[in-house]
Amino acid sequence: MSEKEALHPDLGEIAEQSNEVDRPGDASAPADKALDDRSDADGALLGPDDDKSAKQRLSEGVRKDAKKPAKGTAASKATQGSRKAGSGKSSKKPNTKRDVDDKADKAGKKKGQSGHEAEAASDFNAEESEVDGSNAYSTRDQEPSTNTDLFENEISDLMGENVVEEEWETDLEVDDILKKKAQLNPYESACKVLGIVPASSFASKASGQSEVILKHRGLGPKGAQAIADVLESNTSIQYLDLTDNWIESGGAHIGRALQLNRFLVELNLTDNRLGPEAGREMAEMLTFNGTLKILNLAGNRLTDNEAIHFSHGLKQNSTLQVLNLSHNQIGDIGAIALGSGISSNDVLKELNLGWNHIRMKGIAGFVANSRGNITVNTYNFEKNGLGETGSNIHQLLNQSAAIQYLNISGTRLGDGGITAVAKAIESHGATALFKALQSSSGLKHVGFKTCPVSICD
Template structure:
């Protein structure tokens, strides 16, 4: 261990470190962590420790586990990108079974597979303090998702679970859905880039019809098409808890947009809907326009990188003439020309609720852009991006 590491360990022993200690990107090895862990065992002041982006491996995880079993002040531990595998996850899980103060734990970007997820699930069965667990960018697969789902059926403290990029597929989504039917604690679930498809979206939708705790659901880049959007729409018609639904970079077209719009006509909870990078055209924009004329809850609508064109922009402008709740509208990269931009500009003359309008990378002339900027200033829009 370097002189710096030895000094930090000594400071930990003497309780002279700040409550937040960051040791990320320092090329720390398992030997370094062993020295740090000795200090952690007796330290009574540290609350937040970040050791992300090092090379501590399973051996380093084992040393930290021994410290976490004893330490009574640490509440946040970040171990992202450390080459920790299933063995290291098992060691850390053993610590979680006895530790009663850790609330946030990140193992993002490691090499944890289904066996590591099983170990962590065993810990969640008994742990009563952890509120956030990040396992994104590992390899837990559908079996790991099933193990975690079983834990969620009994765990009553975890509120945020991040499982992005884990190859859990539709089978893993189905397991998580079974858990969501009984779990009433989880508020934030991230499943970004997991290939769940329409089938997985259907499973999650069925769960959302009865679950009343999930507030944020991230389904970015999951190969969800119109059928999946229709399933989610059916859920939104009855669900009263989801506030943010992220469906960026899927395969939702005009039919899916129409389904989601039908849900917005009756839903009174959703405030943020992200649909950038889909396949929505002018017809889909018209559907959203019809919904926005009656919806009084949605505050953010992201439709960038679709193909709504002038006709779609004109339709949305009609909605802005009457809608008074939408504050952010993002329409970048949508083939909007002069006619669509002028329609939006006219809408800004009467709409005083929009605080951010984004129209980057369209086909709008400089004169029209200047008119929009002027109206934005008069209308006290905080931000207009052109």
């Protein structure tokens, strides 16, 4: 008997029992028994301190022996078959850690093993499960990731994507709401963009009323711009009065808006200090607008240059009937240009040039250039310098049979000029209200055969 056999008398029996792994049935029982016997033998030879390490080494030796079945045995063939089956789609469900632990507990209870021995049997069975299926999890090297963890991770990812998508859809819904609100109330939206407080009276009337009056509200240029944004597409406002709001350059926006607007009929921008830029835009608007009939631009610091632009606009316009350019800074050049403009216009009925800087040359040029107009029935030249003789007014009355109203008060006419104008009116056969005699200090009453006129101090 060798020294190894002397130290381990039951070694031969243990080797025979390890070969029983190849036999059908429960393979864990022989291995468990061998492990018990070897552990008992080592426990007799080693001290209590070395007991645990010796058991671990013996356990590893037993597992290695169990994993290498002899060639030709039934266990070897079963192992090869299980490997071939593992290379394809295995129909056998791989052992999980719970299954391995259950087997170890059963084995420990059956053989009366201690807690340490049951754990060793569990490790052995886990190694056996690796041989049976290639998809089995290893219980020694790493903890298997459970299906629950994977499911939770997938759910978290999906929830994250859904949250982003829902937030994105929510943003789109908010944008749609804002767009609809802007369409329903474009004035308030324009005021918000410009950083101004909306005029409540305009906001309430702009959506459905035909007449909007906003006098003396201090709208300013930005307020006018907000209103212009509404006028571009508004279909309800027909009369708009923005008197005395100091809109200044904001009038340019209104002028451009009216190039697109097709519903506004009357616009009053009196005393708004429009100036050159806004004046030019208003004049150019006449070329494109086809609905505006009354335009009041009195008191807006318009000069000869703007009057020239209005002359071009009047030649192209076919709807404007009343144009008020009074209380501006139009001189002789502007008056001459306007005369040329109305000569080609056949719809204008009233022209107000009162309180400007027109003198005799300007009136003479206006009368000469306006020859041919047969539609204007009302002229206002109040507070302009027409001269003492009044010959230009006499000529104007003779060349137009349409004149029904003529205001030449405060035009420096002398008594001779007034008499000449009166005779022109009598020969003209007009029934107009004649105010020229108010500037005369000598005449108290002038009688006409067809039109008696009483003069009061």
